[in-house]
Amino acid sequence: MKHDFSNKILPVLAIFAGLLAVDIAYSLVAAKIDFSSEAAAVGSFPDKWIHGSKSAMDNTDAAVQVHEYNEHTFILRENKAINYEGAFMYVFFGNGVAMLIDQGSTASPVLFPLREVVDEIIATWEQKHQQKVQLIVANSHLHGDHFAAWNQFVDRPNTLLVGLTHEEMMAFWGFENYPQQLLEYDLGGRKMLVTGTPGHQGSEIAIYDEWTDLLYTGDMFYRGRLYLEDWDAWVDSIQRIYKIANDYPISALVNNHIEMTDTPTVDYPIGTTWQPNEPPMEMTVDMLGQAYEATKVIKEPGIYKYDDFLIYNEIPWAYTTDP
Amino acid sequence: MLIAPLSLTRFAMIWLSLAAVFMPQVVNSHILNMTEITVVPGDQAPGVIRITIDLGQSLMTPEDYWAASTEPDKEKRKDIVRIIVGQLNNGIRVFGDGKELAKAFANLELRAFSLEAIKNPLTPQMAVLEFTFQAGFVSAAATGALTEVAKNTVKDIAIEIADDLELPWPCLVRIERPLAKLPASRLLTEDKRQTGAVALQDGAESEAGTDWLTRATLQFQSWVGPITWLSLGFQHIVPNGLDHIAFVMGLYFLSLPLVKLLWQISVFTLAHSITLLLATFNVIPAPANIVEPLIALSIVYVAMDNLFAKRLRRMRVSVVFGFGLIHGLGFASSLSALSVFDDAGGLRLHDLLLFNVGVELGQLSVILGLLVLLGWARNASFYKERIADPFSMGIAGVGLYWFVKRVFS
Numbered sequence: 016m017k018h019d020f021s022n023k024i025l026p027v028l029a030i031f032a033g034l035l036a037v038d039i040a041y042s043l044v045a046a047k048i049d050f051s052s053e054a055a056a057v058g059s060f061p062d063k064w065i066h067g068s069k070s071a072m073d074n075t076d077a078a079v080q081v082h083e084y085n086e087h088t089f090i091l092r093e094n095k096a097i098n099y100e101g102a103f104m105y106v107f108f109g110n111g112v113a114m115l116i117d118q119g120s121t122a123s124p125v126l127f128p129l130r131e132v133v134d135e136i137i138a139t140w141e142q143k144h145q146q147k148v149q150l151i152v153a154n155s156h157l158h159g160d161h162f163a164a165w166n167q168f169v170d171r172p173n174t175l176l177v178g179l180t181h182e183e184m185m186a187f188w189g190f191e192n193y194p195q196q197l198l199e200y201d202l203g204g205r206k207m208l209v210t211g212t213p214g215h216q217g218s219e220i221a222i223y224d225e226w227t228d229l230l231y232t233g234d235m236f237y238r239g240r241l242y243l244e245d246w247d248a249w250v251d252s253i254q255r256i257y258k259i260a261n262d263y264p265i266s267a268l269v270n271n272h273i274e275m276t277d278t279p280t281v282d283y284p285i286g287t288t289w290q291p292n293e294p295p296m297e298m299t300v301d302m303l304g305q306a307y308e309a310t311k312v313i314k315e316p317g318i319y320k321y322d323d324f325l326i327y328n329e330i331p332w333a334y335t336t337d338p
Numbered sequence: 339m340l341i342a343p344l345s346l347t348r349f350a351m352i353w354l355s356l357a358a359v360f361m362p363q364v365v366n367s368h369i370l371n372m373t374e375i376t377v378v379p380g381d382q383a384p385g386v387i388r389i390t391i392d393l394g395q396s397l398m399t400p401e402d403y404w405a406a407s408t409e410p411d412k413e414k415r416k417d418i419v420r421i422i423v424g425q426l427n428n429g430i431r432v433f434g435d436g437k438e439l440a441k442a443f444a445n446l447e448l449r450a451f452s453l454e455a456i457k458n459p460l461t462p463q464m465a466v467l468e469f470t471f472q473a474g475f476v477s478a479a480a481t482g483a484l485t486e487v488a489k490n491t492v493k494d495i496a497i498e499i500a501d502d503l504e505l506p507w508p509c510l511v512r513i514e515r516p517l518a519k520l521p522a523s524r525l526l527t528e529d530k531r532q533t534g535a536v537a538l539q540d541g542a543e544s545e546a547g548t549d550w551l552t553r554a555t556l557q558f559q560s561w562v563g564p565i566t567w568l569s570l571g572f573q574h575i576v577p578n579g580l581d582h583i584a585f586v587m588g589l590y591f592l593s594l595p596l597v598k599l600l601w602q603i604s605v606f607t608l609a610h611s612i613t614l615l616l617a618t619f620n621v622i623p624a625p626a627n628i629v630e631p632l633i634a635l636s637i638v639y640v641a642m643d644n645l646f647a648k649r650l651r652r653m654r655v656s657v658v659f660g661f662g663l664i665h666g667l668g669f670a671s672s673l674s675a676l677s678v679f680d681d682a683g684g685l686r687l688h689d690l691l692l693f694n695v696g697v698e699l700g701q702l703s704v705i706l707g708l709l710v711l712l713g714w715a716r717n718a719s720f721y722k723e724r725i726a727d728p729f730s731m732g733i734a735g736v737g738l739y740w741f742v743k744r745v746f747s
Contacts, residue, residue, distance in 0.1 A: 023645045023731065030735025035742065120370065122508045122527040159370035163508055166525045179523035180512055186520055286460055 047110045048087065048144065050205040055228035055266045058084035060297050064273070067095030067289040079119075079132045086143075087205070088227055089136055090269070090296075093119040097126055099288045100160045103271050103296060104129075105231065106136055107224065109203025113137055114151040116222075116231070117271065118167070120160040130167035148203075150174045155233035155271060156219035157181065181218040188220065194252065197259070208263075212256060214249025215242060221256050228266040232256060236306060238294055239274025240282060242327045250310040257307040260300045267297040279322035298323065371395055371462030373509040375430065377495055379538060380474030381516065387432055387441065387497075392506045393448075393465045394456035397422050403456050403463070407448035419446065426467060429503030434473040434492030436535070441469040462506075475517055475538050494535035499526055515539070567689040571696020574669065576703055581633050581740060582665060586704045588640035588733050589658070591726040592647065602658050603701060609662025610669060611694055617670030618690060624667040631744040633668050636661035637737030644730035669697060 050056075061082050068074045074096035082090045087108040095101035098120035105116040121127035133150070141147055152168045154161055157179060168174055177187040185193055188200065194211020200222075201207075208223040215235045222231040235241070235252055243249045260268075274282050277292045302323050309326060313319055319326040371392035378386045394403035398419075406418040416423075423443050432439045445468035450456050456463045473492050497511050509526040511533050518540045524533040575582050589602050617624040639661070643654060715721050 019646070023727070026728075026731040027642070027734040027738065030732055031738040031742075034736065034739040038739070038743070122525075123529075159372040159508065159510070162510075162525065163370065163372075166508070166527055166530055169525075178520070179510055179525065180521045182520045183523060 047204065050087075050109065050203075050226040052226070055264060056085055056087070056226050058088055058227055058229075058266070060084070060090075060267070060295060064092055064101075064293065064296060065094065066273075066291060066293050067099075067101065067287075069289050071096035071288050078127050079129055081132060081136065084229075085227065087140075088224075088229070091129075091132065093121065093127060095288045095290065097121050098160070099286050100272060101290070102160055103269070105269070106133060107202055107205065107207075108140055108148065109201075109205040111146055111148055112151060112203040113140070113148045114153055114202055115168075116153050117155055117161040118152065118164040120163050122163045122166060124164070124167050127164055128167075129164040130171065133168075134171075147173070151177065153177045153187070154179070154184065155231070156216040156235075157184070158216055158234065161234075161271065184218050184220070194248070194255070197255075208259065210255050210259065212252035214245050214252045216244070217248075219252075221252075221259075223259050223263060225263070228264045230256065230260060230263075230265050230268045232268055232270045232298075232303075234271050236268065236298070236303060236324070237270035237272050237274075238296065238298060238323050239272050240285075240325050240327050241306075243329060246313075246316070246328050253303070253306050253310050257303055260303055265300050268299065268303060269297055275323060275325075280320040280325070282325055294323070370508075371459055371464070371506045373505040373507070375497060375509060375511045376514070377432065377497065377511070378514045379492070379495060379516070380470075380472075383474075384442075384470040384472055385432075385439075385474045386444070387430070387469045387471065389426060389430060389467045389469075390464050391426075391467070392459075392462045393419075393422060394450070394463055395459050396504060396506050397425060400453055400456040403448070403465070404450060404453040407450040407463075407465075415448070416446065419448070423467065425503065427469060429500040431498045431500070432471055433496040433498065433535070434471075435494060436496075439471040439473050441471045444468045444470045492538070494537045496535045497524070497526070497533045499531040501531065513538075567692035568696040568699070571693040571698075572700040572703075573696075574693075575697055575700025579700070581637060581737075582668075582701070583704050584637045584733050584736060585633070585640060585661070585665065586701050587708065588637055588644065588730065588737075590705055590708050591641070591730045591733070592644045592654075599705070602655065603705065605655055605659050606662040606665070607698055607701070609659045610666030610697070613663045613666030614669045614694060615690070617667050622667070624670045626668075626671050627744075629664060629667045629671065631741050632664045633661075634737050634741035634744055636664060638734050638741060641730040641734035641737060645727055645734070669693075 064082075065076045065080045068076070074094065076094050076096065078094050078097055080092040080094070082092070084090050089106040091104040091106065093100065093102050093104070100120040102117060102119050104119060105114075107114045107116070115133055119127055119129055124130060137148055137150065150168070150171065150173065152165065152174060154165075154177065162179055165176070165179065168176060177183055184190075188209050189198055190196055190211065194213050196210065198209045199206060200209050206225040208225065209220055212219045212221045212233065212235045215233075219233055219235055221233060221235070223229075224231070235249065236256070241249075273290065273293050273296050274285075275294055276283055276290075277294045283290050305321050306324070306326075309319060309321065313326065313328060316329040318330055319328065373392070374390040376386075376388040376390075378388070380386070391397075394400040398406070402418065406415050409415040409418060423446070427441055427443060432441060445466075447466040449465065450463040451461075455461045475491055495513055497513075499505065499509065507526075507528050511524045511526060513522045513524070513533070513536045515521055515536075515538050517538055522536045524536065526533065575586075586603070589606070590599060592599070592602075594602075613622065613624075616622045639657065643657075647654065712725060715725055
């Protein structure tokens with residue numbers, strides 16, 4: 016019996032123990048990231064974003080500026096010398112998954128190699144955290160300056176493209192009652208709240224990230240000209256995200272563009288490709304509060320100036336504040 | 339829209355400042371003057387392709403576009419844009435099942451606030467052109483005589499933009515799919531001018547745009563539909579069913595004459611067929627959290643039995659039958675991801691049997707593989723000590739590992 020144990024059972028146990036040890040070692044190395052902490056994960060914004068140049072032809076800045084807000088959150092900006100929109104894009108990481116929100120204003124991978132940049136961010140993250148991630152290509156809303164480079168991801172392996180129709184967006188997030196619904200979305204253990212925010216565009220969403228306490232407001236609220244095609248819808252949207260901002264801790268509001276100068280109420284002219292005196296992109300709940308108050312007093316179409324944003328309420332372009 | 343090289347920027351800024359004074363129009367920023375194409379396949383009516391395009395910034399001069407958009411006479415307006423309509427008709431091609439569909443010009447809407455606005459690329463003045471085509475789908479509600487459209491039912495639609503047609507890029511294509519859950523979206527650019535075939539129904543395989551091998555496989559499968567179920571069953575063992583492979587290997591390494599080995603396999607087969615059928619009908623449950631650890635234990639048992647048994651005991655056959663019942667529940671839970679029921683809820687027994695036959699072929703192929711690799715040594719004196727026992731130890735160790743993993747995961 017002793018002979019059987021050492022000759023037959025011991026090898027079986029040794030194989031079992033070896034496999035288990037390898038499994039445990041791997042799971043320790045590739046430990047899941049805990050996104051559940053009560054306190055907001057700390058992050059930082061750059062002092063100044065790259066903001067174009069006097070001569071776009073001579074611009075030598077990167078086509079895509081990559082800013083690591085924290086190790087699982089990246090903010091990207093398209094070079095204004097490539098497209099005046101200078102759109103911001105976001106990469107949020109969860110366990111086993113990354114989400115790219117928006118794909119900029121330029122289709123050409125030569126001028127605007129967004130896929131290459133995102134692939135590098137993901138490869139670096141995967142190596143650091145010993146996890147393979149699936150990429151979700153999503154959009155804040157359906158305007159062309161936010162999905163022009165979408166095609167660069169069509170043939171990317173291990174990638175889910177949400178799609179560029181209203182119906183595909185709604186199906187992905189699980190909206191059954193857009194825009195009123197407040198949805199919980201689990202990005203690999205990273206809890207997010209998603210709600211509809213039409214007004215600027217009829218498929219827009221806002222996202223609250225419970226891990227960083229960032230509230231992402233896309234094109235419906237940012238430092239610039241808030242172009243509103245549907246005032247009533249925007250009023251409801253502002254009220255919805257203002258409620259989120261009051262119900263949950265907020266570290267900052269983040270969004271898609273900067274069009275204001277650092278002088279209150281003054282914006283850069285539309286089409287500007289050099290903005291040396293930009294204010295920060297991030298905004299505060301107080302600023303959102305001003306928009307909330309504005310929804311109570313504005314009754315007519317027109318341009319309404321506030322220190323940090325301008326409301327273009329269904330107005331003719333002739334009344335622009337551009338010089 | 340890309341801003342022009344900066345040598346022009348200063349000029350553009352001055353121009354914009356002047357234009358601001360003269361251009362009454364609704365604010366439309368954050369929308370590049372990109373092109374949009376919407377395809378609505380017909381049901382009992384012709385299909386429609388709707389093109390929204392900034393003509394004054396692409397195929398027409400701003401002056402011509404302004405003249406056309408302000409022309410009150412419909413016929414004269416059509417005359418002005420006749421060449422453009424022809425260019426779009428020839429340059430934007432619609433395909434149904436890979437064949438180009440003839441289009442007919444149907445409607446035109448030219449929107450513009452002012453010549454200055456047309457000239458300004460930041461304030462797109464969009465034209466909408468509609469063409470019809472005689473192809474589409476047939477909905478379940480379609481009754482009566484087949485219309486021209488119904489006769490030309492297509493499974494997929496594709497859009498292609500000719501190389502010599504320059505549009506304001508990118509071009510967002512939306513294809514309505516009334517028989518599917520969602521419409522489909524594709525983005526076309528200067529470098530990618532084809533959508534590829536977009537199936538009009540969910541789950542419908544698109545054949546165009548795939549390689550010849552895939553097309554040939556799909557064609558073959560369409561001839562011999564049931565082969566799919568056979569291959570699904572086979573794939574459930576090889577290569578996807580590592581635990582089932584381990585179990586069958588466990589049976590093999592008892593060093594029995596081939597006939598007795600096949601007897602064990604047959605008993606196993608009979609048993610798992612029974613539970614597969616019962617679980618498919620929901621007569622018995624197949625909870626994965628119980629079934630999967632038991633499958634792992636069955637692997638440990640047969641492998642350990644190999645190490646200590648001198649011959650095929652009757653009890654082993656009974657135990658193999660019992661384990662077969664458990665493995666059958668495992669097959670059933672994977673089969674539940676597929677559907678062996680038709681739309682009316684009836685069981686497609688034919689498909690279920692083929693799945694089972696596929697499983698058997700998978701098991702036999704494992705045995706065959708082992709015979710090819712190790713069969714030459716089956717009668718050698720060293721076989722048990724040097725080959726069968728080490729393999730059995732490895733299988734038992736792996737089975738034990740799976741058992742622990744499945745219990746605690």
